[in-house]
Amino acid sequence: MELPLVVGVDGSESSLRAVDWATDEAGLHGLPLRLVYASLWERYEGTSLAQGPDRPSEQVMAEDIVDAAARRAHRRDVELKVSTDLLPEEPVSALLRESHNATALILGARGRSAIAELLLGSVGLTVAARAHCPVIVLRGSHDNQAKSGTRQRIVLGVGEEPQNSAAVRFAFQEAEKRQVALEVVGSSRRPAHEATGGPRPAGDSAALHEQGAADTPDAALRAAAADHPSVEVHRRTVEGSTRKALLDASATADLLVVGAERRHGHFGLGRVAHAVLHHAACPVAVVPQLV
Template sequence: MELPLVVGVDGSEPSLRAVDWATDEAGLRGLPLRLVYASLWERYEGTSLAQGQDRPSEEVMAEDIVDAAARRAHRRDAEVKISTDVLPEEPVPALLREARNATALVLGARGRSAIAELLLGSVGLAVSARAHCPVIVLRGSHDNQAKSGVQRRIVLGVGEEPQNSAAVRFAFQEADVRKVPLEAVRSWRRPAHGTTDHPPPAGEAAGLHEKRATDTLDAALRAAAAEFPSVELHRRTVEGPARKALLDASATADLLVVGAERRHGHFGLQLGRVAHAVLHHSACPVAVVPQRVRTP
């Protein structure tokens, strides 16, 4: 049985845009769609209901929120199988539990106020850093579509990827189902100074580091490229900080995919600086894909 695509809804405009995006994604992948509302969400980020709601938030029943989201999804794609649930608990533990039986979890990006909405809200950050499945946060001025995005390009940030990286495979899957090119980006840094008594010339040292980045990129992509031969793949190495390279690339992408290590036995947020940065500042939706890493 295919695991559903789960959307966290709270009645806000960002969460309804997430419903639109997730409905397209479910249709593309042939997945069921599950819409869930954790009724204590307002304790975290307040309730900012979508325009058109006449009643104040305290009078809007939880069932109204999920029913409205389900009707919206059905109008967008009547072929997608939709289920709903109201979870009378805090949003973070509720969504993390849902993530254990989900193909992916989709969230709108929002904060406590209009200013805070420029950054990712606390729920989205906590879930992205701890979930067992990919978490897709609808960042940026995207067009609310997964089927036919404006940019028609997916960007993958490649770090020190393990073999068979979950993030790499996820990015290839997305490019494959959407029939769009995939651009894999690996950053590298020019060394500030040599570490030996006779360092190589600056140009030669830079060339060595760039070649190492290219080799790392090729190794990370090899298995998935063979599995998805129809995906149009572009490799790019960029000198400079990884977060800057990916944020720049997000301006012309429909989806940015990054990995996040989940170390066995470790608790708390496990996200990484690059994933943290793009979740806050990306110009397009971000998919954070967990990769299990066992510590020695």
């Protein structure tokens, strides 16, 4: 059975934009869509899910939220299989549990402060750091479309370490489904003696250093490229900060893909993933890799 795309909804405009985007994504991949609302209202109302006219007001509101989201998805794609659920518990715990049985989690970027449009809220950041499936956060002033984004390219962030193979596969699959180009962006830093103009060891050069950095994504991408030969791949290595390179690239991308390692039960986000989740100008997919 194909696992659904799961969207966390809460009635906010950002979550409704996530429903739009996820509807396109589900149709593109032939997946069902699951819309969930998680809240601790049960704790305060002192009741469980009830039926009939005496339902608690918070339950009525939650039902209205998921029903409105489902109608919105069906208006966008009448053939899409959509299910809804109310989860009377804390949102982070609910979404992390959902991540065990989801193809991906899709969330709107919503903070709690005056700079909510710039920074990702605590729920989204925690879920992205700990989820067991890819988490896509709808950052930026995107066009709400997964099928036919206006920029016609996906960006994959790579580093100088062995690459997250799950993120590579995810990026290639998305590019293939959308029939768009994949741009692989990495960064290199010149050794200190080169940056300061000091003498270089014999046989060392900036050209050799840059070539070594460029070879890293080549080696990491070889298997995925063989599996997805129709994807047009562009490789770009820039000198300096990976974070800056990816943030710059996000301004002209429909989706930015980065990896996150999960080591022996340890969860978290690297500095690059953390930065792009806060500041990218396009949707960001954080793809976990068990190592």
